[in-house]
Amino acid sequence: MRRRVRKAIFPVGGLGTRFLPATKAMPKEMLPVVDKPLIQYAVEEARAAGIEELIFVTGRGKSAIEDHFDHSFELQEALAARGKKDELGLVEAIVPKPGRIAYTRQIEPLGLGHAVWCARSLVGDEPFAVLLADDLVLADRPCLAQMMDVYAETGGNLVAVMDVPKEHTNRYGILDVVSDDGTLAEAKGLVEKPKPEVAPSTLSIIGRYILHPEVFEQLDKQEKGAGGEIQLTDGMARTIGRIPFHGLRFKGTRFDCGSKAGFLEANVAFALSRADLKGDAQDILARYGKR
Ligand code: G1P
Secondary structure, eight states: OOOOOOEEEEEOOOOOGGGTTTTSSSOGGGOEETTEEHHHHHHHHHHHTTOOEEEEEEOTTOHHHHHHTSOOHHHHHHHHHTTOHHHHHHHHHHSOOTTSEEEEEOOSOOOHHHHHHTTHHHHOSSOEEEEOTTEEEEOSSOHHHHHHHHHHHHOSEEEEEEEOOGGGGGGSEEEEEEEEOSSEEEEEEEEESOOGGGOSOSEEEEEEEEEOTHHHHHHTTOOOOGGGSOOHHHHHHTTTTTSOEEEEEOSSEEEETTSHHHHHHHHHHHHHTOTTTHHHHHHHHHHHHTO
């Protein structure tokens, strides 16, 4: 029997410089797509995949995230007093069960691998998920749940992947593929942000991972990689040979909400996917599409 994946890490320590001035006093993970912060989409996706414990790796200026997932006494009292049951239900549902959410600070911004490594003692010796809130996925079955289905067969390390244009390989972790059935690919190596001319493929990691705890042991070495940062990609790569590594082409659309165009597109796509907003969104697009 495979050990169940119960815990998820959310690295939320980044400065969000690409979204200044919006992120000057607000975490980038709190930017809303339509009416919900990015981080809440990620947490809901984790819960839908059976995750029970949420671990946030934060930094300075990120307290709005902690407040968002906490009981809001004044707001909840006011909604209850005014009989606003729907809104109250919505707010109450955000708060995890007591003791099922933990925060640790990254202290120094040394890279994604370092951020994940900071959660090592909160995770312990068991498989875990990592979700990057910047990568938002619109899918019928949430991306991490699709991965859990496949992980039941593969075990090891499993990441979500998608094919990208060759000129974009320098934005992603890239798989060196040994076998590929069109849905599931197995890798014999990984490279973080290779230039197109040296990229082993165009199959790119997006921010959803199910990882074996041995990745922590590799990250313990604190070796710096691309961009002088401690890379999660390198930590995973060093386990290949002992631990199977697979990439799943998930069903759905991924939006890079770390970029302005991706964020804008996510807002449009999520509005169009909602029964309460679809009509308005279509009208707006029809009006602006012609300009
Ligand atoms: C990180 C990872 C990269 C991955 C990407 C997905 O990069 O290092 O391997 O492909 O997330 O979004 P970042 O976007 O933080 O530079």
